[in-house]
Amino acid sequence: MTKRNTSAFPWNSLISGYAQVGLYDDAIALYFQMVEEGVEPDLFTFPRVLKVCAGIGSVQVGEEVHRHVVRAGFVTNVFVLNALVDMYSKCGDIVKARKIFDKMPLRDPVSWNSMLTAYVHHGLEVGAMNIFRQMLLEGSEPDSVSISTILTGVSSLGLGVQIHGWVIRRGHEWNLSIANSLITMYSNHGKLDKARWVFNLMPERDLVSWNSIISVHCKHREALAYFEQMEEAGVVPDKITFVSVLSACAYLGLVKDGERLYTLLCKKYKINPIMEHYGCMVNLYGRAGLIKKAYSVIVxxxxxxxxxxxxxxxxxxxxxxxxxxxxxxxxxxxxxxxxxxxxxxxxxxxxxxxxxxxxxxxxxxxxxxxxxxxxx
Missing domain, CATH: 1.25.40 (Serine Threonine Protein Phosphatase 5, Tetratricopeptide repeat)
Structure with a gap:
C-alpha cells in the first residue's frame, strides 16, 4: 500500500470508476481524501475530478478544485482547461467558462466544442454563433461535433440553412452525424419535406437516422411506413423507435397497428417496455374510448x-x-x-x-x- 501514498494512479482509477457509475459524491470524497493524505494530483487527476464536479453540479466544489489546479501548475494544460470550461458550463456559470476559454493559450477541437455546447445547452444562440464564427476566423476547422451542435442549437431556420450551405461547400453534408442533425434541424422548424429530402439522399443511415425521421413524423402515418423500411433495411429498432411509432398510433387512433407494434416490441425484439411505452398504450386505448383496456395497461x-x-x-x-x-x-x-x-x-x-x-x-x-x- 506504500505506492498508494505516493502515486496518483490508483486514486485516479478509483475516482474514474466511481464517476462512470454515477457515484459522484463518493468520487469527490475520494479526491479530497487523496489530497489529505498528501498524494499529488497529476495531469490525469483533474479532468476526472472536474467531470465529477460537473456531475454533482456544485460550482463551489468546482472552484475549490480549480484552486488546486492553479497550485499544482496545470493552469495552462489544454486538457485540464477543457475540463474546467465543461465543468463551469455544466454547473451553470457560463461567464466563468467563457473567461477560461478566452484565456486559453491553445485551443483544440474539444475546447471549441465545449464552449459551443455550453452556449447551446444554456439556450444562448448568439453566443454559440459567435463562437462558431470565431472558430472559422481563427482558421480552426469545425468538426462533425461542432457542426451538429450548432445545427441542433439554432432557433432560426435562416441560420440553419446558411450553415447547411457552408456544410455543402465544405463537402461534409453526408457525414452521418451532420446529416442526422440536419434532419433534426429542418424538422424542428416544421420543414418535414426538407428533412425527408436529406434522409432520402443519405448514402448511409444508422439507428439515429431512422429514429430521427420516424420521430419527426410521430403525428403522421409516414412514421409507420418508415418503420417498415427500417425493418426491411435490417436495422434493429430500439426503445426510442417504439416510443415514436406507438405515439403515432395513439395520435392517429390506429389501435390495431399499435397493438401489433407493442407485440413486436415485447415478443420479436425482446425489449422490456419502459414508462413511455405504457404511456403510449394508455393514450392509444384512452383516445379510442377503450377505457377498460387503458386501465388494464396500468393495472x-x-x-x-x-x-x-x-x-x-x-x-x-x-x-x-x-x-x-x-x-x-x-x-x-x-x-x-x-x-x-x-x-x-x-x-x-x-x-x-x-x-x-x-x-x-x-x-x-x-x-x-x-x-x-x-x-x-
Missing part, C-alpha cells in the same frame, strides 16, 4: 404502484372524454395521492360527475378542493 401490464401522474392523468382525461365515471374515480383518487396540490385533477373528476348527473359527488369533490386550500 395488469405494469406495476400500478410504479405508474406516475402522467399515466393516471392520461387515463383520467380519457375517462372525461368518454364519460367513464367508474374508472375515472379510480384514476382521480390515485392522482389525489400522487399530486395532492394539482387542482386540474379535481376539476376533471367534477366534470365527469357533472356529465353523469352526479351533483352530490360534484359538491363533495368541490369541498375537497376547498379543504385542501385549492382555488376553484
Amino acid at each position: 395488469d401490464g405494469m406495476n400500478s404502484d410504479a405508474a406516475g401522474p402522467t399515466l393516471w392523468g392520461a387515463l383520467l382525461y380519457a375517462c372525461f372524454l368518454h364519460g367513464d365515471a367508474t374508472v375515472g374515480e379510480i384514476a382521480a383518487n390515485r392522482l389525489f395521492d400522487l399530486e395532492p396540490d394539482n387542482e386540474h385533477n379535481f376539476v376533471l373528476l367534477m366534470r365527469i360527475y357533472e356529465n353523469a348527473g352526479r351533483l352530490e359527488d360534484v359538491e363533495r369533490v368541490r369541498m375537497m378542493l376547498v379543504n385542501r386550500g385549492l382555488d376553484y
Whole structure:
C-alpha cells in the first residue's frame, strides 16, 4: 500500500470508476481524501475530478478544485482547461467558462466544442454563433461535433440553412452525424419535406437516422411506413423507435397497428417496455374510448404502484372524454395521492360527475378542493 501514498494512479482509477457509475459524491470524497493524505494530483487527476464536479453540479466544489489546479501548475494544460470550461458550463456559470476559454493559450477541437455546447445547452444562440464564427476566423476547422451542435442549437431556420450551405461547400453534408442533425434541424422548424429530402439522399443511415425521421413524423402515418423500411433495411429498432411509432398510433387512433407494434416490441425484439411505452398504450386505448383496456395497461401490464401522474392523468382525461365515471374515480383518487396540490385533477373528476348527473359527488369533490386550500 506504500505506492498508494505516493502515486496518483490508483486514486485516479478509483475516482474514474466511481464517476462512470454515477457515484459522484463518493468520487469527490475520494479526491479530497487523496489530497489529505498528501498524494499529488497529476495531469490525469483533474479532468476526472472536474467531470465529477460537473456531475454533482456544485460550482463551489468546482472552484475549490480549480484552486488546486492553479497550485499544482496545470493552469495552462489544454486538457485540464477543457475540463474546467465543461465543468463551469455544466454547473451553470457560463461567464466563468467563457473567461477560461478566452484565456486559453491553445485551443483544440474539444475546447471549441465545449464552449459551443455550453452556449447551446444554456439556450444562448448568439453566443454559440459567435463562437462558431470565431472558430472559422481563427482558421480552426469545425468538426462533425461542432457542426451538429450548432445545427441542433439554432432557433432560426435562416441560420440553419446558411450553415447547411457552408456544410455543402465544405463537402461534409453526408457525414452521418451532420446529416442526422440536419434532419433534426429542418424538422424542428416544421420543414418535414426538407428533412425527408436529406434522409432520402443519405448514402448511409444508422439507428439515429431512422429514429430521427420516424420521430419527426410521430403525428403522421409516414412514421409507420418508415418503420417498415427500417425493418426491411435490417436495422434493429430500439426503445426510442417504439416510443415514436406507438405515439403515432395513439395520435392517429390506429389501435390495431399499435397493438401489433407493442407485440413486436415485447415478443420479436425482446425489449422490456419502459414508462413511455405504457404511456403510449394508455393514450392509444384512452383516445379510442377503450377505457377498460387503458386501465388494464396500468393495472395488469405494469406495476400500478410504479405508474406516475402522467399515466393516471392520461387515463383520467380519457375517462372525461368518454364519460367513464367508474374508472375515472379510480384514476382521480390515485392522482389525489400522487399530486395532492394539482387542482386540474379535481376539476376533471367534477366534470365527469357533472356529465353523469352526479351533483352530490360534484359538491363533495368541490369541498375537497376547498379543504385542501385549492382555488376553484
